[in-house]
Amino acid sequence: MGPMSCRVVIVGAGHAGGALAAVLRQYGHEGPITLIGEEGTAPYQRPPLSKAALTGDLDPETLVLRPNGWYIDNGINLLLNEAVRAIDRPASQVVLASGQRLSYDALVLATGVRARNLDLPGSTLAGIATLRTIEDARTLKGELASGRRLVVVGGGYVGLEVAASAIAAGCSVTVLEREARVLNRVAGPTLSEYFERRHRSEGVILHLGVQVASFFGNGSRVEGVKLTDGREVAADVVLVGIGGLPNQELAIEAGLQTGNGVIVDEATKTSDPRIFAIGDVAYRPLPLYDEAGRLESVPNALEQAKQAARSILHQEPPEREVPWFWSDQYNVKLQIAGLISGADNHVIRGNVGTDRFSVFYLLGDRLLAVEAINSPADFMGGKRMIASREPLCAARLADPAIPIKDVAMKARLLKTS
């Protein structure tokens, strides 16, 4: 059987799994595809769940990437509300919770991450939420009425985006962050300072370097959070946004190589050449950075879907991509291209005291990353320069009078001369 007619089973019907089914068809695959998801909704957009959708339109019809009919029309067997119990590698089958077995020629794990919980006294009280699924968002949305007190545990993207959405909904909001700065894991200190100032100016109470000791309540429902320093913060609702855990249990039980996620190569292959892993769950090489990591983002999900499809169909791999991320908070559009770890210097373009500036991270004269606040041209130009790996002049980068396009072009000229 040729690759174009092979049987593909995809475990996980999130953004990555859904995109894989779609690109397989785009690339000419005509064999059976089964897409299995534990949630009751066809693959949908998760990013809006902490942003606009949280205070506005949470309609699954709007959030789905493709309507159910599309899967039927394209011969994709979409199994929702269905869990996979095991992978039987010797038989090349997956075993569903119902006991049913599905045979595969290529198996793709797109199982994503789940929200990490805080296992502390009182953490099972009602009113303590996490946010990952459309159901989670619906529950949280119901709690965010005007005048209510929201406490957010964790100053990462999800926590800060929910804080901004809750402010828009008229809640009073406190954010508790364990580290000395927000966005500690995902952004540089300049950006952290900016967002701290910005959230405080919107009325958010932000406590840095604090740890939650326990939750207290009236016996059933949460009424506040107790910190390890003894302070108490009153709450009507609590959102715990402290990151995600890779759903890699199936891979572990099947004996695949795992660590912080399912370990894959550049072609998204796991340690079993017939099993692939993509999206949030995959621990993958990052070719522009000579390192490996797990990226939780839609662009990563789409990119790895393409890599897996090409790999399954024995086609040329796509071009190496520049990882990128974005966030919307208040009227601030944050766009990040690249990864800052490994940088040895940085350059600021614009004024960090305003709502429009960028931070460029370099290793010597090579650009590794750009963090752009309401500066889309800097983001786009930076993304190009990261991909090209061309030497840059930091002084020109720092001069907002020189259009970013000219900085990028000049880099190209330097290389050819």
Add this chain to the structure above:
Amino acid sequence: MPKITYIDRVGVALSVDVKPGLSLMEGAVRNNVPGIEGECGGACACATCHVYIDPDWKDRVGPQSAMEASLLEFADDVRENSRLSCQITVSQALDGLTVHVA
């Protein structure tokens, strides 16, 4: 429902009904039009939904925003009729529109 024709990079045309209120990008993604990624989901943050609009329709689809123009500045093969398809909302007025994937 408004009928939109998407023509992909290799010239394959797909005519589909797109629900008013969706963006041209969402209409393309829902029908798996190759080359329209929509990585940011329509937040005007990425330029992965770059299209060319037939010049006759320029007035009806409206102007670019500053954010969109900045992103397009760095897109590949930008032309006068370049747009980000996530920034154009489908309505009955766009019935019959043809969009070329950039």
